[in-house]
Amino acid sequence: MNDLPRIQFVASPSGGAAQSGRGLPHSRTLTRGRGHLTCAKRLGLRQSSGAFPRPTVWLVFALPLLLTLIGCTTTRVGQIEPRRGDEIVAAGQFFHTGTPVVLWLDPGGYDGYRVERRFAPIEVSDWETSHEEIKSLKTPNRYGLRQKSLTAEEVERVRGGGWDLPLLQSVVDQFVLHFDVCGISRTCFLVLQDDRDLSVHFMLDLDGTIYQTLDLKERAWQATTSNDRSIGIEIANMGAYPVNGKNPFGQWYQTNANGQTTITLPARLGDGGIRTKNFTGHPARPQPVRGTIQGEDLIQYDFTPQQYAALTRLTAALTKVFPKIKCAYPVDAAGKLIPRKLPDADLKNYSGVIGHYHIQTNKTDPGPALDWERVIGGAKKILAADAPKPPLLTPRAAAAQPTRHP
Numbered sequence: 283m284n285d286l287p288r289i290q291f292v293a294s295p296s297g298g299a300a301q302s303g304r305g306l307p308h309s310r311t312l313t314r315g316r317g318h319l320t321c322a323k324r325l326g327l328r329q330s331s332g333a334f335p336r337p338t339v340w341l342v343f344a345l346p347l348l349l350t351l352i353g354c355t356t357t358r359v360g361q362i363e364p365r366r367g368d369e370i371v372a373a374g375q376f377f378h379t380g381t382p383v384v385l386w387l388d389p390g391g392y393d394g395y396r397v398e399r400r401f402a403p404i405e406v407s408d409w410e411t412s413h414e415e416i417k418s419l420k421t422p423n424r425y426g427l428r429q430k431s432l433t434a435e436e437v438e439r440v441r442g443g444g445w446d447l448p449l450l451q452s453v454v455d456q457f458v459l460h461f462d463v464c465g466i467s468r469t470c471f472l473v474l475q476d477d478r479d480l481s482v483h484f485m486l487d488l489d490g491t492i493y494q495t496l497d498l499k500e501r502a503w504q505a506t507t508s509n510d511r512s513i514g515i516e517i518a519n520m521g522a523y524p525v526n527g528k529n530p531f532g533q534w535y536q537t538n539a540n541g542q543t544t545i546t547l548p549a550r551l552g553d554g555g556i557r558t559k560n561f562t563g564h565p566a567r568p569q570p571v572r573g574t575i576q577g578e579d580l581i582q583y584d585f586t587p588q589q590y591a592a593l594t595r596l597t598a599a600l601t602k603v604f605p606k607i608k609c610a611y612p613v614d615a616a617g618k619l620i621p622r623k624l625p626d627a628d629l630k631n632y633s634g635v636i637g638h639y640h641i642q643t644n645k646t647d648p649g650p651a652l653d654w655e656r657v658i659g660g661a662k663k664i665l666a667a668d669a670p671k672p673p674l675l676t677p678r679a680a681a682a683q684p685t686r687h688p
Contacts, residue, residue: 372498373447377603381595383492392471394495397422399476424481426501428453430510445499455606455633456512458505461647463521465534467493468555470516484515489558490588508641517589522582522649535583543568573650575621575639582651594660608634609661611654619654
């Protein structure tokens with residue numbers, strides 16, 4: 283697995299300067315001449331009487347190429363700021379994840395800010411008509427303001443959208459995992475936006491594509507009492523069912539003579555809107571996984587390897603951007619996953635990655651199939667690889683270092 287690219291400064295969607303994940307952002311908007319001299323100072327080059335000293339005349343010719351190589355290039359009006367396609371947005375700033383992300387800003391994205399229905403015929407998709415036709419839709423906005431932990435002064439400052447990253451980092455401390463019981467992200471957004479008056483920050487499709495529908499500053503309606511403090515993701519999966527009860531697995535999963543299980547979308551869904559063309563998904567484990575959630579014996583097909591890989595990288599990125607989200611999941615005194623709702627006091631004090639069933643007694647998602655250690659353990663490895671390395675010391679300097687005792 284490749285290392286996660288360092289969370290770093292890139293341009294913000296609002297046009298402002300974005301904050302670096304480590305240290306201050308490098309100045310990239312520099313004018314020729316003065317800007318080059320600013321970069322020259324960063325390189326340790328000196329000026330003398332307004333010009334470079336004669337012994338370094340060669341730098342006059344070499345400097346433009348050198349500055350280009352280190353990133354100190356001139357930014358021109360109207361110049362496109364390139365993106366990698368792996369960015370998430372928090373408080374108007376882009377952060378890299380190392381995995382494909384489609385924003386609500388992008389072609390093919392899902393826009394949680396729209397008030398009309400996404401999949402209704404356009405002539406009847408407006409809010410007034412939608413409200414009349416779909417009685418479950420109560421408000422044109424399917425999201426709100428994170429204000430529970432804010433002061434009155436802070437609420438006034440951010441109510442128009444004026445969140446800064448440090449304030450958002452002080453509020454968000456949970457990452458909530460859901461399965462969508464829709465099977466694909468397109469259907470998930472249809473249910474949330476067009477039918478149920480709900481929202482979620484991220485959706486994770488079968489092929490590992492992540493869709494972000496709202497800036498993380500928004501209070502998505504996805505986890506009741508944790509909405510003000512959490513970020514949520516709906517993972518495409520048909521869900522968990524009682525062992526001896528009815529389930530839709532026969533319509534979605536086919537196992538061949540070799541014991542290989544593939545995901546087969548019902549014909550009515552076409553290609554499902556899956557971004558990877560001709561994608562054939564399969565659960566990470568071929569047989570349904572059995573486990574107990576909320577005291578109920580359930581079975582569920584596992585998530586796809588592509589979903590695990592994307593979720594792991596997203597988890598690493600979120601726990602780095604939001605330091606209060608610990609890279610951990612709820613465990614008991616023996617270190618084992620807690621498969622039920624947390625007591626109210628424990629939930630109030632919990633900061634980290636969490637399941638929907640840890641928040642509500644009537645929920646079982648993300649189900650018994652989710653391999654928590656695969657996600658959290660993998661995210662920790664990414665974070666460790668991305669951490670700054672200690673400086674290389676000479677033997678004498680190393681010997682002079684104080685001894686650390688466990």
